Amino acid sequence: MPEVISSATYKARKVHSCDYCEGDILPGEKYTRDVLIIDDIYHWKSHERCGVIANQLIRSGFLVADDGITEEMYQEAVRELYDTFVENPLPKPSMEEITKKLEILFLTHDLKEHKPKGYVEGYLLEERREQNP
Numbered sequence: 750m751p752e753v754i755s756s757a758t759y760k761a762r763k764v765h766s767c768d769y770c771e772g773d774i775l776p777g778e779k780y781t782r783d784v785l786i787i788d789d790i791y792h793w794k795s796h797e798r799c800g801v802i803a804n805q806l807i808r809s810g811f812l813v814a815d816d817g818i819t820e821e822m823y824q825e826a827v828r829e830l831y832d833t834f835v836e837n838p839l840p841k842p843s844m845e846e847i848t849k850k851l852e853i854l855f856l857t858h859d860l861k862e863h864k865p866k867g868y869v870e871g872y873l874l875e876e877r878r879e880q881n882p
């Protein structure tokens with residue numbers, strides 16, 4: 750598991766690139782800057798929403814992040830979540846459209862393992878009981 754040295758949220762003053770979805774972080778948008786150690790030191794910038802989605806992917810076990818998550822792993826996983834959980838999906842959504850839809854879902858739902866017989870058969874969205882403000 751990568752060691753997080755620091756993590757802070759900023760408001761972008763210039764255009765940055767998100768290390769998860771590879772999209773632009775536009776001026777005025779919130780983004781997260783993490784400093785991680787995985788053998789070496791990494792600086793990781795991401796949209797706030799991509800950080801939220803990545804947390805869901807890791808917490809649920811959907812992605813195993815022993816050596817950190819690469820942008821390929823992330824993008825493949827969010828495409829899969831989008832196809833599975835978003836109603837009326839667009840035919841060819843952009844990463845921005847995908848992550849914005851998933852961000853809305855994760856405001857009220859958590860990604861959970863579905864294991865009715867004790868082993869993981871898939872993943873589902875479970876509505877959160879206590880609402881985070």
Ligand SMILES: [Zn+2]
Nearest residue numbers: 767770796799
């Ligand atoms: Zn992003």
